Amino acid sequence: METITDKIVIDKEFIKELLKEPLTIPSLKIKLENLSLKDISDIIKIMMFSAIHLDSSDLHIEAGEKGSLLRLRADGVLQEVALFNPQRQERIVSRIKLLSQLKLNVEDKPQDGRFSVLINGDENSQEIEIRVSTLPTEYGETIVMRVLNPKNLISLEDLGLRKDLYEIFNREADKPNGMIVVTGPTGSGKTTTLYAFLKKLKNPKIKVNTIEDPIEYHLDGISQTQVNPKKGYDFAAGLKSIVRQDPDAILVGEIRDLETVSIALQAALTGHLVLSTLHTNDAAGTIARMQSLGEKAVNIAPAINVAVAQRLVRKVCSKCAEKKPMSKEEYEEIKKELENAPQGIDMPELKPDMDIASPKGCEYCNFTGYKGRIGIFEALVIDEEIQDFILTSPSSSALERLAIKKGMTVMKQDGYIKVLRGITTMEEVKRVTG
Numbered sequence: 001m002e003t004i005t006d007k008i009v010i011d012k013e014f015i016k017e018l019l020k021e022p023l024t025i026p027s028l029k030i031k032l033e034n035l036s037l038k039d040i041s042d043i044i045k046i047m048m049f050s051a052i053h054l055d056s057s058d059l060h061i062e063a064g065e066k067g068s069l070l071r072l073r074a075d076g077v078l079q080e081v082a083l084f085n086p087q088r089q090e091r092i093v094s095r096i097k098l099l100s101q102l103k104l105n106v107e108d109k110p111q112d113g114r115f116s117v118l119i120n121g122d123e124n125s126q127e128i129e130i131r132v133s134t135l136p137t138e139y140g141e142t143i144v145m146r147v148l149n150p151k152n153l154i155s156l157e158d159l160g161l162r163k164d165l166y167e168i169f170n171r172e173a174d175k176p177n178g179m180i181v182v183t184g185p186t187g188s189g190k191t192t193t194l195y196a197f198l199k200k201l202k203n204p205k206i207k208v209n210t211i212e213d214p215i216e217y218h219l220d221g222i223s224q225t226q227v228n229p230k231k232g233y234d235f236a237a238g239l240k241s242i243v244r245q246d247p248d249a250i251l252v253g254e255i256r257d258l259e260t261v262s263i264a265l266q267a268a269l270t271g272h273l274v275l276s277t278l279h280t281n282d283a284a285g286t287i288a289r290m291q292s293l294g295e296k297a298v299n300i301a302p303a304i305n306v307a308v309a310q311r312l313v314r315k316v317c318s319k320c321a322e323k324k325p326m327s328k329e330e331y332e333e334i335k336k337e338l339e340n341a342p343q344g345i346d347m348p349e350l351k352p353d354m355d356i357a358s359p360k361g362c363e364y365c366n367f368t369g370y371k372g373r374i375g376i377f378e379a380l381v382i383d384e385e386i387q388d389f390i391l392t393s394p395s396s397s398a399l400e401r402l403a404i405k406k407g408m409t410v411m412k413q414d415g416y417i418k419v420l421r422g423i424t425t426m427e428e429v430k431r432v433t434g
Contacts, residue, residue: 007116008099010049015120018046023053025072025079025366032070032082040091044099048117051147052128054366057187058147061096063089063140074366075314075373076187086140093134093141100132110135114214126150131214148216156196160374162409162417163346168306168379173200176248178305179268181255183280183289189312189375190277191216194251197275198222201249210251211238227253235260243267252276258294265295268303282411283309283380284400287390301390307380311411311432313424314370320362321369323355323422330356330426334416341417342407348420357422374423376415376432380408 021027028050035043051059051072058073061084068089070081084092097104100113111134119126131146156169172180180197182190195217201208202221213227213235223245227234235252236259242250243263254277255261268274280289286307290300326334331352338350348354359369380403382390389402404410409417415429 006099006101007118008045008048009118010045010120012120014042014045015049018049022363023050024363025054025081029082032084040088040095043088043092044095048130049119051145052117052119052149055149055372056147059143059145061089061092061143061145063137063142065139068092068140075368075370076312077314077368079366079368089140093143096132096143096145097134102132102134107141108136129216131216150217152192153195153199153217153219154192155199159193159196159377160418160423161377162414164344165377165379165409165414168381169197169308170200172306172381173197173273175273175305177268177271177273179264179274179276179303180305181276181278181286181307183278183283183286183307183309184311185279185281187312188310189373190310191253193308193310193375194275194277195219198251201273206248207246208249208251209242209245209247210253211235211242212251212253223247236263239263239267243272247272249273249275254278255290255293261290261293261295262299265290265299265303268305269299280309282396282400283307283378283408284396284403285309286380287394287399288396291393297391297393301382301387304382306382308377309380309411310375310377311415312373313376313415313418313428313432314368315372315374315423316357316359316425317362317365317369317371319364319371320360321422322358322360324358326352326354326356328352333426334419337413337416340404341409341413345409345417347417350420354420355422356419357425359425370428374418376411376418376429378408378411378414 031046032043047059054074056072056074060071062069067086068084071078072081094104099115102111102113113132115130117128117130129148131148133144135142161169182193184190198219208222210222210224215224215226225238227238239252239260240263250267250272252264255264264274264276278286278289280286287300335350361367361369365371412429412433415433418424419426419429
């Protein structure tokens with residue numbers, strides 16, 4: 001009997017057949033819509049391999065009145081792939097739930113699970129975990145599958161940092177204690193940045209513990225644990241136990257409540273390097289967010305070393321990108337944004353007649369003009385002056401003004417510097433920063 005739980009194995013012959021012609025969104029649509037209900041296993045394999053091959057972060061199967069719409073999120077933007085009729089939708093949802101070890105007869109409650117995709121299926125195979133979430137809707141269950149591709153585990157050197165930011169990140173990672181907080185909305189690359197710090201920290205001479213929800217990537221040499229709220233094991237409970245494990249560095253997947261932030265700050269003040277994430281719009285908002293959870297400024301100020309805010313912008317496709325002269329309006333806007341940029345930062349000289357990148361679109365980038373993403377960052381370094389200012393419980397805007405005065409580059413400035421370098425476009429920077 002064929003095992004259909006936990007794992008999908010995609011062998012070389014299947015891949016060879018699938019890649020006889022270039023795999024694009026339009027060709028994927030034709031392949032999926034031509035398969036019959038008997039080929040449900042192949043439909044799932046094609047969906048999963050295509051998502052991995054096209055560097056998608058998520059697959060969405062959204063139930064509607066006329067069937068289910070399959071969409072892939074590539075480079076942060078959803079693209080429609082195919083429409084499945086209700087009968088096919090039901091079979092696909094059942095197979096995915098079976099793979100993920102979810103209850104087939106539960107359709108009125110959300111469920112979470114995961115399975116693996118084994119590419120090639122031999123000694124050179126690559127195993128990729130898929131995290132599954134189901135949600136009941138008016139027309140049936142909607143499924144979102146997050147692709148946890150190990151190739152997304154990159155080092156600090158590969159984050160796309162300016163030289164001055166790279167030096168700040170390295171310096172903060174080398175400190176023996178304190179707190180590094182990475183902020184931004186869902187899907188802004190916070191986990192990737194935290195894992196880049198972990199790769200920098202990983203060392204046989206130190207012990208690193210993590211508590212995550214869930215464990216997204218497995219790192220050798222690091223003790224990782226996953227929260228289980230149903231059994232009373234949340235971030236706060238896990239963090240209390242981790243502190244007793246004699247760690248040098250601790251990663252807390254996310255700060256959500258007062259108890260977690262209090263324990264994390266105390267750990268940072270008692271000789272541990274703590275890394276965590278927080279949902280705020282900018283770096284300066286980190287302090288106000290912790291205070292809104294109930295923490296006191298007197299505990300926050302001395303514990304935090306640096307607060308980093310980030311977003312992800314799409315990079316123009318290296319195969320088809322064109323150059324265009326910068327318009328007068330674009331020049332004036334970039335000039336206005338960068339006129340307050342700190343002196344001596346690593347950036348090209350702004351000239352009225354310089355060229356910037358323009359997306360075109362080709363087969364390689366699925367005709368979007370963009371391929372891959374890169375981070376834009378701002379880093380609020382907490383020095384003595386800013387620490388004293390935090391003790392007065394300032395507003396986020398007042399704290400940001402002081403940080404800018406002391407040399408902080410904001411995210412939009414970092415984005416426009418990447419525009420001048422031909423990495424991305426002004427439209428992308430505006431899309432993610434507003």
